[in-house]
Amino acid sequence: EDKVVQSPLSLVVHEGDTVTLNCSYEVTNFRSLLWYKQEKKAPTFLFMLTSSGIEKKSGRLSSILDKKELSSILNITATQTGDSAIYLCAVADSGGYQKVTFGIGTKLQVIP
Amino acid sequence: DSGVTQTPKHLITATGQRVTLRCSPRSGDLSVYWYQQSLDQGLQFLIQYYNGEERAKGNILERFSAQQFPDLHSELNLSSLELGDSALYFCASSLSLAGGGEQFFGPGTRLTVL
Numbered sequence: 749e750d751k752v753v754q755s756p757l758s759l760v761v762h763e764g765d766t767v768t769l770n771c772s773y774e775v776t777n778f779r780s781l782l783w784y785k786q787e788k789k790a791p792t793f794l795f796m797l798t799s800s801g802i803e804k805k806s807g808r809l810s811s812i813l814d815k816k817e818l819s820s821i822l823n824i825t826a827t828q829t830g831d832s833a834i835y836l837c838a839v840a841d842s843g844g845y846q847k848v849t850f851g852i853g854t855k856l857q858v859i860p
Numbered sequence: 861d862s863g864v865t866q867t868p869k870h871l872i873t874a875t876g877q878r879v880t881l882r883c884s885p886r887s888g889d890l891s892v893y894w895y896q897q898s899l900d901q902g903l904q905f906l907i908q909y910y911n912g913e914e915r916a917k918g919n920i921l922e923r924f925s926a927q928q929f930p931d932l933h934s935e936l937n938l939s940s941l942e943l944g945d946s947a948l949y950f951c952a953s954s955l956s957l958a959g960g961g962e963q964f965f966g967p968g969t970r971l972t973v974l
Contacts (some may be wrong), residue, residue, distance in 0.1 A: 764940060780961065790862060790950060790965035835941070840961075847918050848893070848963075852902035 750775045752851035754837050760857045761827055769822040771801045771837030771856045779842035781820050782812055786834040794806065794822070794835075863887065866951050872972045878939040881969045885953030888971055892934040893913070893954075893963060894926055898947040909934055938971070946973045963966035 751774040759766065761767055780798045784791035795804040797813035797820060804811050810823045824831055834853040839849045864884035873879055885892050894906040903920035909928035920926075923941075928934040938945060948970050952963035 782962070790864075792895045792965070796961060838903075844903070847874050847916055848905045849918075850895075850905070852901035 749840055750839060750847060750849040751835055752839055752849050752855075754835075754851035754854050755803045755853070756854060757845060758855045758857075760859060763827060763858055763860050766823065767827060767856060767857065769824075769837075770819065771815075771821070771851060772819040773837075773839045773849075774792070774818065775839045775841050775849070777842045778815070779840040781837045782840065782848075783811055783822050784836040786836055787832075791836055799812050806824075811816050824856075827856075829858050829860060832856060832858045862881070862964040862966065864951060864953050864964050866949075866969050868968035868969060869967070872974065873941060874974055875941055875943060877941050877973075878937065879941065879971065881936040881938070881949055881951075881971075882933045883936070883951030883953075883966060885934070885951075886964050889953035889974070890932065890966070891954045891956060891963075892928055893952040894936050895950040895952065896947045897968075899951060901947075903947070903950070905964045906936070907919050926947075941973045943973050946971055 753772050756850045783794040795811045802813040811822045813820045834855050836853045838850040865884045890911045891908045893908045897903045906920040908916035918933045919933045923939050926936045950968045954963045
C-alpha cells in the first residue's frame with residue numbers, strides 16, 4: 749500500500765525564519781509528488797515534482813525531489829504570517845488504480 | 861476561488877441515514893476526484909471519475925458510491941451513515957485523466973453524523 753509520511757507534524761517559527769518540511773514516501777509505481785497548502789479551507793496546489801522535474805521554485809518556496817531516498821523537501825525562506833497553514837505532500841501512483849495518497853500534513857505556524 | 865463548487869457546505873444527519881454530496885468541476889475539467897478528510901486520517905482519496913467513467917479507486921467504503929453525469933458534475937452518495945463518517949469531504953477537478961497532476965479543490969462539505 750502506498751504511504752506518505754511527513755515531518756515534523758507541527759512547527760512554530762518566527763517571521764523571517766527559514767523552514768524545511770519533509771516528506772518521505774513508498775509507492776509501487778511513482779508518477780509524481782505534489783505539495784499543497786491548506787489554510788482554512790481547500791488545499792491549493794504548490795508544486796508537482798516528477799522524474800523529469802525534480803526541482804521547483806516559486807518566490808520564497810522551493811521543493812526538491814530525491815528519487816533515490818524516496819523523499820522530498822519543501823523550503824520556505826523569509827517566512828511570513830501568511831505562510832501559516834497545513835502543508836500536504838502527496839504521491840501519485842501510475843499503476844492500474846492511479847491513486848493519489850496524501851500525508852497527514854505539517855502544520856506550520858509563523859508568529860510575528 | 862478554484863472554480864470548483866460543492867453543495868451543501870454543511871450537512872448534519874443521523875446514523876443510518878443516506879446523503880448525497882454534489883460537486884461541479886471547473887469549466888473544461890474532465891476529471892473529478894473525491895476525498896475525505898478527518899482529523900486523525902488526513903486527506904484520503906476515495907474515487908476518481910473521468911468524463912463519466914470511473915478511473916481510479918482509493919479507500920472508498922462499499923457504503924459509498926459516486927457517479928459523474930454527462931454535464932460532468934459528480935455526486936457522492938453515502939449510505940448507512942456511521943459516526944465515523946463525520947468528516948470534511950472535498951471534491952477536486954483537473955483537466956487530465958492522470959491523477960498525478962495539479963488538482964483544483966472545492967471548498968468542501970462538512971458532514972456531521974449524530
